[in-house]
Amino acid sequence: DAGITQSPRHKVTETGTPVTLRCHQTENHRYMYWYRQDPGHGLRLIHYSYGVKDTDKGEVSDGYSVSRSKTEDFLLTLESATSSQTSVYFCAIRGTSGSNEQYFGPGTRLTVT
Amino acid sequence: GQSLEQPSEVTAVEGAIVQINCTYQTSGFYGLSWYQQHDGGAPTFLSYNALDGLEETGRFSSFLSRSDSYGYLLLQELQMKDSASYFCAVHHSGGYQKVTFGTGTKLQVIP
Numbered sequence: 001d002a003g004i005t006q007s008p009r010h011k012v013t014e015t016g017t018p019v020t021l022r023c024h025q026t027e028n029h030r031y032m033y034w035y036r037q038d039p040g041h042g043l044r045l046i047h048y049s050y051g052v053k054d055t056d057k058g059e060v061s062d063g064y065s066v067s068r069s070k071t072e073d074f075l076l077t078l079e080s081a082t083s084s085q086t087s088v089y090f091c092a093i094r095g096t097s098g099s100n101e102q103y104f105g106p107g108t109r110l111t112v113t
Numbered sequence: 114g115q116s117l118e119q120p121s122e123v124t125a126v127e128g129a130i131v132q133i134n135c136t137y138q139t140s141g142f143y144g145l146s147w148y149q150q151h152d153g154g155a156p157t158f159l160s161y162n163a164l165d166g167l168e169e170t171g172r173f174s175s176f177l178s179r180s181d182s183y184g185y186l187l188l189q190e191l192q193m194k195d196s197a198s199y200f201c202a203v204h205h206s207g208g209y210q211k212v213t214f215g216t217g218t219k220l221q222v223i224p
Contacts, residue, residue, distance in 0.1 A: 035214075042200055042216040043156065058211070090155060100144060100163075100204060102212065104155040 003027045004105040006091050012111045019078040021108050023091030025071075031094035032074040033102065034058075034066060036087040043090065049074055081112045115139040117215035119201055124221045125191055133186045133199050133218045141206025145177050145184045148200045150217070156200060159186070188220075196222045 003026035013019050023032060034046040035058075045058030047066040055066050063085060065077045078085055089108045095101040117137045125131040135145065144163035148156040162168055162177035162184060174187040188195055198217040205211055 033212075040216060043202075043214040045211065045213070048211070059213070100146060100161040101158040102146075102156075103158070106155055 004091060004093055004103060006089075006105040006108050008108060009106065010109045012113060013081050014113055015082055016080050019081050019110065019112075021076045021078075021089055021091075021110070023074040023076070023105055025074075025093050027093075028071055029093040029095070030071075032068065033092040033094075034064075034074065034076045035090045035092065036060065036085075037090060037107075038087050046076065046089075078110075081110075083112050086110060086112045115203055115205055115213040117201055117203060117213065119199075119215045119218045121216070122219045122221070124223060125188075127191055127193060127222055127224050129191050130187065130189050131191060131220065133188075133201075133220070135184045135186075135201035135215060137182050137184075137201070137203050137215075139182075139203045139205045139213070142179065142182075143204040143206065145175075146202040146204065146212065147173075147175050147186045148202060148214075149197050150200065151197045159199075161204075191222050193222050193224070196220060 005024045007022045033048040035043040037043050044060045046064050049055045049068045067075045091105040092102040119135045146161045147159040150156040160175040162175050167176045172189045177184045198219045200214050200217045202212045202214045
């Protein structure tokens with residue numbers, strides 16, 4: 001158990017509203033990631049962070065922003081939610097220094113109506 | 114960019130052996146990982162190969178050929194609980210330990 005929690009676990013929101021998803025880890029890991037998972041696409045990287053205030057874009061970053069003001073929290077914001085952002089969102093952390101393993105949180109199921 | 118190919122579905126019999134293949138195209142290749150995901154659950158790490166050859170972890174083994182841009186996951190003595198989706202993922206130099214996942218192979222184990 002890598003001590004990763006995500007909140008909320010489920011959310012339904014309307015098109016055009018802002019949404020923030022939270023990822024919290026308790027083990028002081030440096031690297032954190034946000035993925036979305038959709039049928040037929042596997043897991044796609046949205047944004048990642050390599051330290052406090054250090055973030056970078058992944059392959060599907062349009063419409064998303066992130067912030068990391070503390071080591072333990074990595075926030076994903078949908079600035080104006082669209083139906084195409086209906087998905088399951090997973091946060092992940094990279095294991096201890098030198099590790100190649102990623103540990104995933106339980107996921108957030110987001111529905112944009 | 115990066116691309117990975119793996120079969121979308123595989124069916125195998127309980128107690129048998131199954132191999133799930135993964136071919137990839139990437140620049141700055143570091144290694145290949147495998148993850149398991151049960152329906153409704155989160156992906157869990159299975160293995161990582163950076164060098165050519167076979168890595169064994171219990172009933173699961175993973176193989177990598179860097180020259181062929183190819184790897185596979187081998188599951189032996191299949192159990193019903195092995196029914197899940199399996200993802201290969203390339204680690205590449207497109208930033209700080211970026212990982213690109215394949216679209217997954219859904220394994221169904223039948224009695």
